[in-house]
Amino acid sequence: MQYLIDHTRIVEIESNFDKYEALFQALSTEQNAQVKANLLAEYSTLKNQVTTSYNKLIESRNQFADLFEQAPIGYLLLDRKQQIIEANAKARSIFKIAVYDDLHAEQKSFSNFVINGLAKFLDWVNSESSASIEISLANQGVHGNRIKLFQHSYHLLGQEFTLLSLIPINKEHELLSSLQIYKTLFEYAQVGVIIADRDHKIQEVNAAFTKITKYRREEVLGNSPDIFYSFKDKEKHYEDIFKELQQQGYWTGIVDILTKNGDVFPEELELIAIYDEAERSSQITHYIVIFKNVSNHIENERNLLEISEIDALTGLLNRKGFNRLFQQRFEASQREGAELTLVFLDLDNFKGLNDRYGHNYGDELLINFAKRLRNGLKKSDKIARLGGDEFVIILYGEIPAPAIERITNKLVEDASRVYQLFDITFKCSASIGIASYPQDAIDKQSLLQAADAAMYQAKRAGKNRFQFFNKALFQTEKDRENKLDAINAAIRNREFEFFLQPQHSMKSGTLIGFEALLRWRTSDNQIVLPADFLADIENREEFITLSIQIINQLVMQIDVWIKHGFKWPVAINLNAYQLAHSRIKKAFFKIAENYPDVIALIGIEVTETAIFENDKQIEANLTEMQTQGFKIFLDDFGTGYASIYSLKKFHFHAIKIDGSFINDILSEDHKQLTLLDGIIQLLQSMELDIICEGVEEQKQLDYLAEKNCDAAQGYFFQKPLPSKQIWAYIKNYL
Template sequence: MSESLAENVDVRVQNLLGCLNSHTSHAKKNIFHENIQLLVEELLDSQSKLASINNVIEKTLLSREQFTVLFEKAPVGFIVLDEQYHIVEANTVARSQLNLAHDQQSPNYNHLKIVSFIVKGVADFIDWISADSTEGLIVELHDANKKGQVKLNQTSLIISKKRFHFISMISIAKEYYLNESLRLFKMVFEFSSQGIMIADVNKNIIEVNPAFSKITGYLLEDIKGCKPEVLAADSESEEYYQTIYADLVYNNSWKGIVYNCNKNGQVYPEELEMVAVYGADNTNMPIHYIGIFENISERVEKENKLKELAEMDILTGLYNRQGFNQKFENKFQVAQRNGDNFSILFIDLDNFKYLNDRYGHNYGDELLKLMALRITNNLKKTDVVARLGGDEFIIILSGNVLKASLNNLAHKLSVLLSKPYNIFDIEYVCSASIGIATYPDDAIEPIALLKSADAAMYQAKFLGRNRYQFFNEELFNQHTICQKTITDVDDGIPQHQFLLHYQAQHDMNTGDLVGFEALVRWHYSEGEIRYPKEFLPYIEKEQQMIKLGRLLINQAFINVNTWCKSGFKWPVSINLSADQLRLAETYELISTLCDKYPKVRSLIHIEVTETAIFENDPLIEKNINQLKQLGLHLVLDDFGTGYSSIYSLKKFQFDVIKIDKGFVDDILSGDNNNLVILNGIIRLIQELNIAIICEGVETHQQVDYLVNKDCKIAQGFFYHKPMHKNQMLKYIAPYL
């Protein structure tokens, strides 16, 4: 078109020049103007056509560029062959399959024929391509590094009157993998025991598997186009799905438990996992959502049963500590939220250990079961009863219970629990101590409330057992001291803080040394010594008492054995509590020490209190008699302060009876009525022909009075305070 335009312009210019070279007439001027106008019109027309042509060229170039990108980036191999099967073009995948190098400026493989890359099937290939077959063909390619089958598909193209073959190449291995993956996915989808649902970008369900229908009862046609929350059991569960979708936005997946409803209206727990699926273009918007779930009703039921077992006391059927803690925490939260009050009762059995020790643990277990029945049968079903362990029970009363009602209930339980129990072949009486605390009057924190009830229970025991006690601040402080003392004693035993001090006993007539009593002192800290009354009452019923007693018995034997090497010859009394006397191990320990230190055996006296023998315990009686058989003397301490009978004095055959300091102090008071009691005690013991030791003697007046009553032996500050073991040899030296 540019050549034609040039020719026309040249002709017009020659005509114009002709007009200008001749004598210009009016007619020729008109011809000149006409030629100029025609030339301009042709130039304008040609410019418009050039613009159109340029636009077409630009579009063609753009299309070429787009085609090149698509051709190069295609996920399968593409090659273009000419009529002689030379490779004209090959995309990235095809070049990789054929191991062709590629120069973007001038490809250097257009002299190669495709057949040179085919190992097997060359003839089939030529027949196939010549026939323009639309069927796929499998051939085997090779090069220096690779070998494998590919599947070919073709189409023929006529470009500029030339024939080209456009061929796709797909690796058989890749196709197999894709098909196998699809087959496996289909198997998983069809045969999975878990329900699977697939939703579109708008969360509308588009596909479900058979397990989905089995679990929910809905077929695909029932639910297609619905959203997953259509299965929700209630509006609350439906709202929960919105939180799931929110999580999917940020985390791409969610896993948890939802409650759904099947087609029959049955609600079931479902463990659901949902994931967001994104397209290959990696855009920020999911293209699908997949939900995988299973009905976990049986699992939840088993877990609930296991939880129930974990929270129940197997022996009594009550809640155990774990179950109680859960109920107590829930009750506390409700009370705080609603402004309610509620009360707890802490129950501890009295003398339960004796039953176990005397008859065996099966008797103790039976008592606990009977006790649990009595408690539960007299409470409301909404009340919570738990056995915390051992012989400790606790009750959470439901509702706002007035103090008067609490008082009536506690009294009722106290009376009820103290009635005799028929346990196998015996009838046994066992009482209980009950402590009561109320939220928020006694405490506003859970642990503090439990401590308050516990403190009240210990106060009930301290006041004599078989009773109930409401919490008050003083009780709490006492309980705190008690607990701290128990802990400190436990810590102090291995640190050797407890040592025996020895107080001398003298003949009041002659002044001769006749014996010693071993008294424990707690060297709590440097310069601070604590006396028995400051800690023994707190540990009397605790294991620490047994541990401490074992330590002190050993100390006494070792100390006396050491002094015997220096001529020591006086008896030493060691104190044993009722709990120590009840244990066979106490007798066994003393028996072992007697064998180990034979010189000490005749010097050890066993000192017991009236309270111990008043309990009328067969185990205590048995162990006392065994100790007597070892050749040990028996001393009754604090006579007149307890409830011992003449029969008990004769039954245990005491060698010595000690008159309590409280009666000796009456000598100084001048109160004749009190002295009548002291005089009566002295005469009674003398009539029984049992030796007397008077405790707490501090003055000449007391000595004179007692000597006048024919009492011979005294112990007290009048003679000497209790001494550390290191002072003993110096003290006894004058009497050797």
């Protein structure tokens, strides 16, 4: 622009020189010479001045051109048609044009670059407004280049020019747009937001915060956010939260929020630390607190938890619910020094109902029983069904023993009342065990075991009753369980074996057979008699496993004898539980199938008690065994229910007179001997073989021989021998 001004002035001066030259031509020579000399002197002086001024103007123009070109703001010179006359480097960079000549040569109209706001621009530039405007320009391949414009208009040499100042504002515009988005998000977010400074003073809150807390914005600015927290030991908790926030930069958790009107709501709280990025340090400048009401979520979770902890059949707590509640109550008891009582209940004969009528009848019984439990207890007493027909009640707090007795007596009475189950009436009862903390146990698991043990103590005491935990009895039962574990281990390790006690003829004294007797040879080679372990397992499944082991051992022994040409019969004792069991029956059938030669040498000794159990299965099994060829012996004759009738019920191979009668021989009590003589005469009249047990002295043997008894066994002949020693005994009778 300055260059155009300088150039105009030079042209004016030079045009004056032409005027002076015309004047010279009009004058006479003399006048001309004088005037010319004067004019030349004046011209020379003027030209020197003009030349000096011109040079200064050129120098100023160059300086201005450098300033214009290197200005940090883009400048454009437009003519009245908005054609670009001149552009500095910053302006060219905005339009992505490398050199001035490229822009100048094209004589482009500024309007061609405007892609948004052209009408606004034309109105603005024609109005010569001093205010700024924002428009979007296009450059080479780039659209949306946002520019702020300022203008200055002036006239030069009769022409109008406009100087535009261009300031790119893309980043500012993006920032403002982002700020507007964040502001909108902040204001309309459905979660409460607090912005606090580094000193924990609230600087801003959003609308959701006001809605949730009921505090107006003006009431909380400058306060600390901890005014809304309602948890106990608030100051310490608040310090712990911000300590973790300082270390991690983030904290989240569930916190109870206290509203202005005093309501308390659980809120999911997030705390975020904002750091000073400019300083590139760990200096915190602000905190952002975000929270939302999770009452409904927690309530839904609580409902789902309750559903998962409820027994679908009875509506009581299930095992999961019991475990959670028991944990809470037990911890409270430990913390507060309070008592906690567990009442275990188990229905008696529940399995029989299911087996006879089906599970739908059993379910109906459980539903009715649960109703009776609820009706007999307070709402604060928690009841759970652990599974099957097992129930447990949690009684919290100190309850005197007489009160517990009244409660449990009532439960026993309620349980024993007749039930109407669909189309049948059913009589049932319950066995109840009671244990309390800390009297009976000091840890949770032990308390459970104590209550369960007390319930089983009630069952063993006759059912339909309650039983307080008896520690001494529990220890006895625990010892029995330990003993059962040892017996089971011995069965697995095959530590049991049979001993053989010989049976001899009264007349000739010859060896005629054996009775197999069970013995336990422990790992340290000690022999344990049946009296010390048999009562613990005689009606349990492991006894069947052991019996089959011993029977198989015996069969193998007899088979070896047969292969060596010996055929001594061996009798084995079976009780009612064994005789009724299908596995024992199958074991004998398998012997008959695989060892037919052994059948005739195996005798089965049964007691009158066993065959008078009125068990049809026992009778059927004995009949089938006899049919297969196994011999049946009646053991301990004279000590059962009806000895004479037992002789009629089965065909016995031999009758064994109990040792208690044989002992009467030594006492010489004539009344008792009359009874023994009568038994012997009865059996002989029925032509039954007689084996006398417990013969220990010659006097007994002589008496029985005089009465023509057939055989005898006892210590007079030999104590029971292990199978390894039996060969040495047999050799004496070959």
